[in-house]
Amino acid sequence: MMINIYDDINKLEATLRKTDEFANVKAAVESVKADPEALALFQSFRKIQLTLQEKQMKGEEIAGEELEYAQKTAQLAQSNEKIAQMLQAEMGLSQLIDEVNRVLIKPVQELYEGI
Amino acid sequence: MMINIYDDINKLEATLRKTDEFANVKAAVESVKADPEALALFQSFRKIQLTLQEKQMKGEEIAGEELEYAQKTAQLAQSNEKIAQMLQAEMGLSQLIDEVNRVLIKPVQELYEGI
Ligand SMILES: [Ca+2]
Ligand SMILES: [Ca+2]
Numbered sequence: 001m002m003i004n005i006y007d008d009i010n011k012l013e014a015t016l017r018k019t020d021e022f023a024n025v026k027a028a029v030e031s032v033k034a035d036p037e038a039l040a041l042f043q044s045f046r047k048i049q050l051t052l053q054e055k056q057m058k059g060e061e062i063a064g065e066e067l068e069y070a071q072k073t074a075q076l077a078q079s080n081e082k083i084a085q086m087l088q089a090e091m092g093l094s095q096l097i098d099e100v101n102r103v104l105i106k107p108v109q110e111l112y113e114g115i
Numbered sequence: 116m117m118i119n120i121y122d123d124i125n126k127l128e129a130t131l132r133k134t135d136e137f138a139n140v141k142a143a144v145e146s147v148k149a150d151p152e153a154l155a156l157f158q159s160f161r162k163i164q165l166t167l168q169e170k171q172m173k174g175e176e177i178a179g180e181e182l183e184y185a186q187k188t189a190q191l192a193q194s195n196e197k198i199a200q201m202l203q204a205e206m207g208l209s210q211l212i213d214e215v216n217r218v219l220i221k222p223v224q225e226l227y228e229g230i
Contacts, residue, residue: 012127012219101212
């Protein structure tokens with residue numbers, strides 16, 4: 001049977017763009033972008049996160065001081081109201097995407113029942 | 116705006132169940148289930164995989180012999196035509212679900228452009 005699943009995927013994507021969850025992230029990102037202090041904090045937070053992730057993937061050792069610096073940067077970023085709001089909004093949108101995955105994975109798991 | 120994204124998610128799930136990719140996994144699983152040799156091989160393969168995953172999550176050490184046994188079990192399972200076909204079919208279905216995620220993640224990534 002020739003089924004065009006892409007129509008359904010694209011419809012879902014268009015609907016996702018219209019959700020409150022999506023609008024919340026959009027507004028929160030704009031709000032961070034418009035605030036030089038919040039923007040700078042978020043950018044240093046993200047920079048050190050990416051550096052640590054890269055080291056971890058390469059199996060490189062992470063110095064205690066570097067980890068401490070990362071934790072302080074994360075605390076500082078999260079204590080900024082605009083960043084905190086953005087991270088919260090992100091979580092709401094992620095939950096929606098996780099829900100899509102849960103719904104799609106379920107019929108696949110059912111196939112393996114009793115094997 | 117009140118958007119019912121669940122209608123679209125459920126529609127996508129229903130369509131997923133009608134794809135060739137889904138039918139291929141279903142048929143391949145049935146074929147393994149119906150073959151005692153393939154079923155036993157797959158079950159030992161999965162058992163050792165789960166054991167290793169559990170140890171890894173707990174941070175427990177994995178003995179060299181255990182790893183060797185796991186690799187041999189994996190090779191043996193994959194050399195069974197029915198299991199190989201099932202793993203191939205799984206990959207096709209996973210690619211479809213990965214595609215859903217790529218399409219849904221794209222508008223989210225766009226929100227962060229230039230931040
Ligand atoms: Ca402030
Ligand atoms: Ca055989």
